[in-house]
Amino acid sequence: MPPYQRFFVGPDSTLSNHRHMIPIVFSFLISLVAAATKQFTMDLSYATVSPDGVPVQMMTVNGQYDYTITVDTGDHVSIIVNNNLNEETSMHWHGLDMRGVPWMDGAGMVTQCPIPPGGSFTYEFNVGDQTGTYWYHAHSHFQETNGIRGPFIIRDPKEPFRSQYDQEFIMTLADHFHVDAKIIFAHYDNPAPSSGLINGLGRVNCDAAKESFCVVDNPLTVFTVEKGKKYRFRVINTSAQAGYRVSIDGHEMTIVEADGYYTNPTVVDSFDITPGQRYSFLIEAKATIQNYWIRAIMEDMYTPAGTTITNGLNLEANAILRYNGAPTTATTSTISPAPTPKSVLDVYTLGELNGMTPATKPTKVRDMILHFLVAGNPANASETIATFTLDSKEQSFVEKQYKLPSTPTLKDLLGTGVDGSQGRVNSVVVEDGEWVNILLVNDDNVDHTFHLHGHAFYVTSAGNMLHKKRRQESTLTTYPRRDSIQVPACSGGIEGSCFQGFVNLLVKFDNPGAWLFHCHIDWHMGTGLSLTFINKNVDKLKDKIPKDFWKSC
Template sequence: MKGWSLPTAAAVVAATIFFSLSTMALPAASAIVEHTFVVNQMNMTHLCKETLVTVVNGQVPGPTIEVTEGDSVTIHVVNKSPHNITIHWHGVKQRRNCWNDGVPMVTQCPIQPDQNFTYRFSVAGQEGTLWWHAHVSCLRATLHGAIIIRPRLGASSYPFPKPDREIPFIIGDWWAMDLAAVARRMKQDNFFDYFPSASTINGKLGDLFNCSGVAEDGFVLDVEPGKTYLLRIINTALFSEYFLKIAGHKFTVVASDANYVRPYTTDLVVIAPGETIDALVVADAAPGKYYMVAMPNQAPLPDTQTPEPSTRGMMQYSSSSRPGNGAPVAPVMPDQHDVVQSFYFHSNLSSLRHPRHPLAPVPKRVDEHLFITLGLGIACRRGLNCDREDEKENILVATMNNISFLQPTAPLLAAHYYHVGANKDELQELPDKPPKVFNFTDPSLIPIGPKEKALERTYVATLARWFRYGSVVEMVFQSTSIMQGDSNPMHLHGHDMFVLAQGLGNFDAAKDRARYNLVDPPLKNTVVVPNLGWVAIRFVADNPGVWYMHCHFEFHLSMGMTAVFIVEDGPTVNTSLPAPPVDFPSCGRKDNLVPDEFYLQTQEITASRIDGV
């Protein structure tokens, strides 16, 4: 294995710099869109219980960032909470701007309590729906909001009928407990005793939930007959992929992850954590009230069954808003365990062919091939050997190619940029393939027992993979059945991925590569690896920096289903990572050291290893 050094936990500090908006009116030029995000805590009451939650500007969901393609965005984050905070701009490509990607101890030191930091980034070359969220374990459940990027030529330039109204539609979950405590217990106790209390639409629980017999408020969409509505659907949940239906109506899916897709009509949207789906809904039913139901799905037995609460809002016609117009119509939902519906939905996505939106060419040459298995394993909490039967000595972890990610104690991006560090601390290279080939999707491996025991041993390490600038990378993500049969929404920061093909069961290169869509595959920043299935993707490593690749289920992320992809500088200034912002947050040191002085001080990372398979 390759050894690579890490830095110490500190950074250069300076005062926060605030941009001022230009007073000149330049209607044809790009603008600077500026927000201040004050992160603090407040009490919210749901289900007859008051819960202390961490929020931005006193609201859940947080503020929507509305911009036009080509604009620059400036977000002043003022941390008045007791937690270390970073904000990730999910799906924003951050071209040569990895410093602003917002991943703690990967791209930056977190913003500490009573400290500020200003994020600055561009949305050039992107249109559609993205989102922002805290990249701090579990806090994204209440720290999140939409990013809407409209075309520079206006809504009339959409490659679909211009909607009469656009609505952010944010699916989430509500936890009637302290999320920071959930995060701590998740890492200590393997999480499986802690679950959300409710699901939400735009922060509202809906009338499936009540407090002492009084129904919770639900999201209501008032519509007018014959008009068209663009729903910008975002799944911010920590835990679940969702089925979404509106009784009596159909969706026309037109975009996903801020990339246009060939429109197709369906009565069911399936959306995993991290994904966005743009869908048109025409108010073409008889005037009345129609439930909008978001229902989590989950893997069938023998997988562990967990509480999965649905929620619902209301779509009501303006002519039927008066009381006494009859009960709302409810949609017929799929079976909660019919996870193949997710496979069918995502298989229908393909990129749009349109004169104003030329297809991105799929690179034909491939420089690197990776086959990455996703699953669970058992590692020792400390030391090299431990008793498998002693739960106090073992920890359940999530893995990529049978290695679980160890959170670094210092920012990796600065170490990469300054080429410094001591040789005590090592990054481990993500292998091309798993250490052992077996029937990856054998359902008999799901129950904990003697059969999976031989495959469950693993270890933890800070897992990384290096790519030359401009390399074309092909990856096959293969889900495995070791102790679970979940799907996995895999999110790559800083890049979009061509989704070439997906399938159920084990990937077979001999026959499955012949099925690759090399003409119009969808471009995604979050790809759903099906339950006990696989996805093949391809991307160009042309954005220098250190980029997170991880599962967007919070428990899988916290348990280590993560790696960092390090893209080296290209041959020119315009293909290289620039210096960090002068106001970059520190990791807690009071003194202001220059980078070389600072990074020559190192701190050992202890990675517990055990004998692997």
């Protein structure tokens, strides 16, 4: 095993993880009683795998697809990442705050030096009071799309819905590519995936795929349930680009969690989930003992060049909900057409359980408008440019494309201070503790899905600018709270014009650090659809960071 660096987090940052104002002594006692240190090792390497019946080389964690990390709320976590890939890497813990330890966020060249090939790095952090469904993925070189990703679950002893189910399942969704994601990005003209996967299994259209070896009826994932019992499914969309509409034939789902926050229980027969997002739903196995199709249908599947998908991609990924006692032959049967959905989840009104309401939202809020656009030659990544325009009283810039810095942003900030940050490309400086309303405007004619590191935001409204159906805040009982959200496309206009899509995101920037905010569609991030929020109090962490932290870059 290669030598690895080990970093420790001081007791101060552990304590500061508690979001609520619990007296410090009491909080310390809680952490003595409840918190444990959970240790994990992640060996990143190449392996030949065949998720959809076509053998390909992928990047894997511990030789597995979807290696899963499960911890309890309050745990201290220590994860050794051994990089046996032939390129540098870093590991991001999607949705986890990294409160007090922003250098553990895993954004290569933003919060840390990348881990070189053959090198190792130990991520040490406390999950604090966070609970729910998260995931990890590499934050370097499209490795996430190539397979460096998996669930990160934080169990909650005080879960409000725990009495309403007997057992839980994890269900990951992915778009799977037979070609290395770096090559796909370089060509960029037709990044349609080869197949969709549920828990690492899917089927490819062998006739269209023209692969030399292809299994026609590749096995699918089976979730076995007992009639009369209730189940929680934790769904994670780990895709590079695909949004999915998820449903289970013959079963309604009650959504109870979005991105780690409990939601007002909401009964639907289908829901949409975009890259980076998570949901938990409850189902009751009360139908006839039989097999039922679980469907994840890719939505808005387009190619940036606007060309038709030609690789025979089957837009529907499937798994099987099998009642104990049902025949086991369904994996080779023809898949019936999907029923028409009757009640699709409205993600913009899925409020947090006991969450902030329009009446309780903060009154002192700084406003900023962020426009974004992806423009250029969609057939060539190097000629495609994604830009942000910032309009606010305190700071502004026009059509700036993000580029990774040559020195990690956080290193720069802790070394030279926050002054001058406004000169850094696509960095937005915020005061510690301030509430910011971001009106995020999509000037592009496709949907994008944005993720904020280190924080969750409230989605106070969404819709299309100047559109009759523009959503008003008053329609919400409680605001949705999450870390990943879709921003609707510019659409609906005539003669080449369109109505820009928007979301209003309300964020409390109370977590000193340098935090990426970016489109989670891998190709868009690759063209520079990112910016960094810099919390002014990042200076105060200067003495907390391990002394030799930056030694590898």
